Amino acid sequence: MGAMRTASRFAIFTILAFVWLVPGKDAGYAAPGISCAPATPQSTAAAESAAASPVAPGTAGFPAEGGTLTVFAAASLTEAFTDIGDDLEATHPGLDITFNFGGSQTLVTQMTGGAQADVFASANMTQMTAARDAGLIAGDADVFARNHLVIVVPAANPAKIDNAADLAGDGVKLVLALPEVPAGKYAREAICGMGDAAFVDVVASNVVSEEEDVRDVLAKVELGEADAGIVYVTDAKAGGDTVIAIDLPAGAGPVATYPIAAVQGGDVALAEGFIGYVLGPEGQATLAGYGFEPTGA
Amino acid sequence: MRRLEESDAMTVGAPGLARIRSAERAGASPRADDDAASDPVPPPDGRSWTARLAWVLPLPLLLLLALPLVALVWRGLTVGEGLTADRVAALRQALALSAVTSTVSMALIVMAGTPLAWLLARRQFRGSRLIDVLVDLPIVLPPSVAGIALLLAFGRFGLAGQWLDRAGITLGFTTAAVVMAQCFVSAPFYVRAAAGAFARVDRDLEEMAADLGANPWEVMRTITMPLVLPGLLAGLVLAWSRALGEFGATIMFAGNFPGITRTMPLAIYSAYGSGDLETAVLLSIALLVASAVVLAAVRYVGAGRR
Numbered sequence: 231m232g233a234m235r236t237a238s239r240f241a242i243f244t245i246l247a248f249v250w251l252v253p254g255k256d257a258g259y260a261a262p263g264i265s266c267a268p269a270t271p272q273s274t275a276a277a278e279s280a281a282a283s284p285v286a287p288g289t290a291g292f293p294a295e296g297g298t299l300t301v302f303a304a305a306s307l308t309e310a311f312t313d314i315g316d317d318l319e320a321t322h323p324g325l326d327i328t329f330n331f332g333g334s335q336t337l338v339t340q341m342t343g344g345a346q347a348d349v350f351a352s353a354n355m356t357q358m359t360a361a362r363d364a365g366l367i368a369g370d371a372d373v374f375a376r377n378h379l380v381i382v383v384p385a386a387n388p389a390k391i392d393n394a395a396d397l398a399g400d401g402v403k404l405v406l407a408l409p410e411v412p413a414g415k416y417a418r419e420a421i422c423g424m425g426d427a428a429f430v431d432v433v434a435s436n437v438v439s440e441e442e443d444v445r446d447v448l449a450k451v452e453l454g455e456a457d458a459g460i461v462y463v464t465d466a467k468a469g470g471d472t473v474i475a476i477d478l479p480a481g482a483g484p485v486a487t488y489p490i491a492a493v494q495g496g497d498v499a500l501a502e503g504f505i506g507y508v509l510g511p512e513g514q515a516t517l518a519g520y521g522f523e524p525t526g527a
Numbered sequence: 528m529r530r531l532e533e534s535d536a537m538t539v540g541a542p543g544l545a546r547i548r549s550a551e552r553a554g555a556s557p558r559a560d561d562d563a564a565s566d567p568v569p570p571p572d573g574r575s576w577t578a579r580l581a582w583v584l585p586l587p588l589l590l591l592l593a594l595p596l597v598a599l600v601w602r603g604l605t606v607g608e609g610l611t612a613d614r615v616a617a618l619r620q621a622l623a624l625s626a627v628t629s630t631v632s633m634a635l636i637v638m639a640g641t642p643l644a645w646l647l648a649r650r651q652f653r654g655s656r657l658i659d660v661l662v663d664l665p666i667v668l669p670p671s672v673a674g675i676a677l678l679l680a681f682g683r684f685g686l687a688g689q690w691l692d693r694a695g696i697t698l699g700f701t702t703a704a705v706v707m708a709q710c711f712v713s714a715p716f717y718v719r720a721a722a723g724a725f726a727r728v729d730r731d732l733e734e735m736a737a738d739l740g741a742n743p744w745e746v747m748r749t750i751t752m753p754l755v756l757p758g759l760l761a762g763l764v765l766a767w768s769r770a771l772g773e774f775g776a777t778i779m780f781a782g783n784f785p786g787i788t789r790t791m792p793l794a795i796y797s798a799y800g801s802g803d804l805e806t807a808v809l810l811s812i813a814l815l816v817a818s819a820v821v822l823a824a825v826r827y828v829g830a831g832r833r
Binding site for chain 1 (some may be wrong): 678682683697699700782783784785787796797799800801802803804
């Protein structure tokens, strides 16, 4: 009856493992709330504009022989950059552009891990700075677009959400991006701007899932699994009829800032050609068409 | 001819190889005798050339298997000082959730899967073929397909989900959804192993016990169960490791929230996605150790069977 003995030993081991695992009251890892920083939006905005160099639009062209360009870009840029890439490939024979879209923080992790890009476009300054600190960025970062947040709800609006205050409703299933994702960081700042500490706590307790990038948030809302999510205006637009966008109260939402830069070790000439186009009138017009706020180049 | 036979054995796998080996040992392979009559015996250096190739070719594969694990442990040794209270808390939270959900999943799988395996092994009934396929499918199904399928079935607007929602039961973003995802992907491993174990039991023993006056329950308890138990346990640990590693279906169907749905694999993914590679490494090592324990248990149980 060796098997019986084995089974009982296995059970005892399992029970012992559980005793260690089952957390004590002092474990101190209650569901993550939202901690609101003392609001100093002016100073961060100032830091961002200081970090961004003045724009020299549309001067750089692509090398005549073309080549292969790899662009790592924030998930929210998916449609706009794909469109820009198609335009560029159509007008520049021999140019081949590959995109890798994802959460800006994931893109930085990938590049740190050795993935070679030529251009990095981030959804916030924090991740661009992280990339620069990791020695990944060549030259200066230019701000090429701004974006705003909205609340999205499924077209059927199961939780009957009409305004930001309804996010604190009983049992509302709210989905945000992870706090390290630019969209998640902005969303938490927005929630902090919507009401007092008690309101923020209730909304934080309504968060049911934290996603890897802003498009995963949109997907959960489009499917109707979540009652609400906080995404960029541009994502809500990309979601089409499947979602309803609800504006944040005036002044509640931070302005998302998108910097772009050439990547260390990449093809600098191609990178500058792409960045120049994005900053130039055509690129800015395409971005505006997808709901981004052009930086006025 | 002989060389061909050997390469055949490699593709057939271990059972085929064992059969051919025993035939060789007995010297009773008719094909080998025929060859010996017409062809000269292949020179011994031809054989050693094959053997040398068999040693060289797998080296890249072995490196591919070993290096990542070595790198993980190596990196883990340097994470030591980064072992902050936050990280340990995140580890324990994810590990506890993984342990609880996978245990509940295993309990459910054993309860439903053992009788099912017995039926599949012992009874021919209408639809048994269909159930066979149904049980096998999740083994070959990519987890992301499982995630989409679960969403379409049990999501809020899914086939069954909309009725559940109307009854006030929502599964999305709950720990129950994690258990469902785990059961979906891991149950087949248990049912397959258990059915195999039931099929291998010598029916004569059971009949003998019945002839000696044991009722069906006593036969089951004293003859069948002890014989199949090692097989059930082996299947269980395999299913357990599969449930522990469940990722795709969970993140798509159950969501990703600490303490509720963020099991170990999701915690690793979230830490990586947050740029916190050190936490990801720490969690990965914990899961590696857990998997090694499971593997050791499988070996141990397997050895006990012989």
